[in-house]
Amino acid sequence: MSALTDDTLPTSPRAIRDEMIVFAAMAVLLAMVPATGIYPFFVMQALCFALLACAFNLLIGYGGLLSFGHAMFLGTAGYCTAHALKVWGFTPELGILVGVAAAAALSVVTGFISIRRQGIYFSMITLALSQLLYFIYLQMPFTHGEDGIQGIPQGYLFGVFNLANPTVLYYVVLAGFLGGFLLIYRTINSPFGEVLKSIRENEQRAISLGYKTDQYKLLAFILSGTIAGFAGSLKVFVAQNASLTDVHWTMSGEIVLMTLVGGLGTVFGPVVGAFVIIAMQQYLAGFGQWVTVIQGVIFVACVLTFRRGVIGEIAHYFRRSL
Amino acid sequence: MQALYAQLLVGLINGSFYALLSLGLAVIFGMLNIINFAHGALYMMGAFCAYFLLNIAGIGYWPALIIAPIVVGIFGMILERTMLQWLSGLDHLYGLLLTFGIALIVQGVFQNYFGSSGLPYAIPDELKGGMNLGFMFLPIYRGWVVVFSLVVCIATWFLIEKTRLGANLRAATENPTLVRAFGINVPRMITLTYGLGVGLAALAGVLSAPINQVRPLMGADLIIVVFAVVVIGGMGSIMGSIITGFALGVIEGLTKYFYPEASNTVVFVLMVLVLLVKPAGLTGRAA
Numbered sequence: 001m002s003a004l005t006d007d008t009l010p011t012s013p014r015a016i017r018d019e020m021i022v023f024a025a026m027a028v029l030l031a032m033v034p035a036t037g038i039y040p041f042f043v044m045q046a047l048c049f050a051l052l053a054c055a056f057n058l059l060i061g062y063g064g065l066l067s068f069g070h071a072m073f074l075g076t077a078g079y080c081t082a083h084a085l086k087v088w089g090f091t092p093e094l095g096i097l098v099g100v101a102a103a104a105a106l107s108v109v110t111g112f113i114s115i116r117r118q119g120i121y122f123s124m125i126t127l128a129l130s131q132l133l134y135f136i137y138l139q140m141p142f143t144h145g146e147d148g149i150q151g152i153p154q155g156y157l158f159g160v161f162n163l164a165n166p167t168v169l170y171y172v173v174l175a176g177f178l179g180g181f182l183l184i185y186r187t188i189n190s191p192f193g194e195v196l197k198s199i200r201e202n203e204q205r206a207i208s209l210g211y212k213t214d215q216y217k218l219l220a221f222i223l224s225g226t227i228a229g230f231a232g233s234l235k236v237f238v239a240q241n242a243s244l245t246d247v248h249w250t251m252s253g254e255i256v257l258m259t260l261v262g263g264l265g266t267v268f269g270p271v272v273g274a275f276v277i278i279a280m281q282q283y284l285a286g287f288g289q290w291v292t293v294i295q296g297v298i299f300v301a302c303v304l305t306f307r308r309g310v311i312g313e314i315a316h317y318f319r320r321s322l
Numbered sequence: 323m324q325a326l327y328a329q330l331l332v333g334l335i336n337g338s339f340y341a342l343l344s345l346g347l348a349v350i351f352g353m354l355n356i357i358n359f360a361h362g363a364l365y366m367m368g369a370f371c372a373y374f375l376l377n378i379a380g381i382g383y384w385p386a387l388i389i390a391p392i393v394v395g396i397f398g399m400i401l402e403r404t405m406l407q408w409l410s411g412l413d414h415l416y417g418l419l420l421t422f423g424i425a426l427i428v429q430g431v432f433q434n435y436f437g438s439s440g441l442p443y444a445i446p447d448e449l450k451g452g453m454n455l456g457f458m459f460l461p462i463y464r465g466w467v468v469v470f471s472l473v474v475c476i477a478t479w480f481l482i483e484k485t486r487l488g489a490n491l492r493a494a495t496e497n498p499t500l501v502r503a504f505g506i507n508v509p510r511m512i513t514l515t516y517g518l519g520v521g522l523a524a525l526a527g528v529l530s531a532p533i534n535q536v537r538p539l540m541g542a543d544l545i546i547v548v549f550a551v552v553v554i555g556g557m558g559s560i561m562g563s564i565i566t567g568f569a570l571g572v573i574e575g576l577t578k579y580f581y582p583e584a585s586n587t588v589v590f591v592l593m594v595l596v597l598l599v600k601p602a603g604l605t606g607r608a609a
Contacts, residue, residue: 066415117553138586253426293434296430299422299423299426300423300424
């Protein structure tokens with residue numbers, strides 16, 4: 001397992017300081033976006049995927065578990081939030097709560113099942129479970145099959161913030177992203193995170209030290225799935241729809257690609273990766289199906305020559321942990 | 323009852339594809355330690371290869387049954403030589419990711435040129451028509467697919483479990499260094515094994531071309547069901563993948579008859595049940 005992130009440096013006060021500086025810079029840059037005239041919809045979408053990729057990275061980068069089914073959390077939370085808002089007429093905060101709770105419940109069940117096998121079997125099981133859900137959502141009436149749930153009212157968050165206003169929505173999404181990011185960051189640097197890393201490095205040894213590794217992995221899976229669900233709920237307000245593409249396994253592949261491009265097991269890699277991939281999809285949309293081919297080429301190139309990813313390479317060059 | 327037998331037959335045919343594909347996956351996994359995510363794309367290439375042979379070169383079904391697996395197999399061996407071999411010694415997950423990328427490229431290129439709709443491939447004249455078995459009507463081509471893939475599966479099992487070549491292969495999986503010391507060219511054997519596994523996928527593609535239409539994404543969704551089959555079977559034994567493949571096809575067919583709503587999901591539900599009871603899979607060794 002250690003080959004995945006073979007040169008992450010041990011957490012030191014200096015590393016924490018570096019990461020805090022980068023985090024502050026990232027937060028300031030993102031907060032200035034509405035003032036720059038950059039299309040906010042694009043950045044919001046990228047932020048949702050960045051949070052999703054960070055949640056995915058928590059599993060692969062720190063637990064060594066490659067989930068190939070993270071789209072199921074995105075899609076499930078999205079559908080539940082959309083349904084709660086549109087049909088039940090819930091307020092935004094309650095809608096998000098419903099979505100996140102659904103994703104959490106789903107991650108408890110799927111985690112319990114998939115954690116029973118390791119390595120590539122784990123990946124295949126998560127993939128199969130997400131495809132199972134895809135077919136269920138295809139047939140269930142509340143998802144409206146191929147049409148998806150559309151025209152979702154955005155409403156007022158806490159009765160105050162008008163989410164129909166793009167700037168307000170942007171800051172709400174940004175706050176959600178930063179909150180989720182800090183939660184993941186805190187987890188990584190907690191005793192729990194240290195145990196996770198030890199499981200990634202050598203599970204047998206962790207077991208012999210007395211850790212119930214299955215429980216740690218399950219907890220990490222639930223946390224990751226729940227945060228991924230949170231990203232899915234936020235995305236509903238941005239896209240104003242919930243559709244089958246969010247649950248399909250190609251979406252899971254894109255999440256993996258984002259993390260791989262940015263750098264597996266780096267703190268900021270998934271964010272950079274998500275922005276790169278979403279920008280690519282945005283600006284290469286004219287190429288139609290060639291975008292898939294380009295994504296495939298990036299996948300192959302990353303695995304063959306560029307395994308550390310953008311942030312991983314930078315961190316390696318400066319001998320820092322980022 | 324007619325409908326039940328018809329669904330059973332459809333199940334057996336799907337089972338043949340599951341068995342051929344999971345068998346190829348098992349062979350490749352045994353030697354390269356890679357879950358070949360590109361397997362579905364290579365299956366699709368086999369079908370397209372038969373289509374090209376017929377429409378460009380005028381070469382019919384029977385030669386295609388041999389030519390397509392060889393052509394796609396060679397393509398696979400080139401992939402192995404140029405890319406996959408650089409991953410040996412790394413985490414398994416990189417193999418999965420690399421082959422996923424290859425699948426995206428192959429499928430994307432085909433989608434660009436052929437869209438997403440299906441292209442027809444006619445059933446060869448010799449296998450047209452059907453037989454009345456008294457209790458059901460059996461289209462000859464469908465019967466042929468089941469029998470032929472069963473023969474291919476058994477032949478592959480025989481090759482790996484009972485011949486000297488297979489013994490070398492299994493030994494190389496256990497201990498490549500030692501086998502190399504006996505003067506066996508292990509890297510070449512790995513390349514050939516990958517070619518064999520890919521060839522099996524392409525063969526399944528040719529077999530399926532006259533039944534299902536030839537589409538760029540024909541393998542994309544199938545491969546995930548095959549992964550579920552692999553998880554259920556456990557890939558511990560070659561015979562295990564064959565039996566699991568056929569059995570799951572039949573179960574899927576029965577579901578289509580008794581409770582059609584669940585026919586898409588039954589394999590995945592079975593996977594969950596098997597994992598809960600026997601995490602290593604039905605024929606798998608303990609993880």
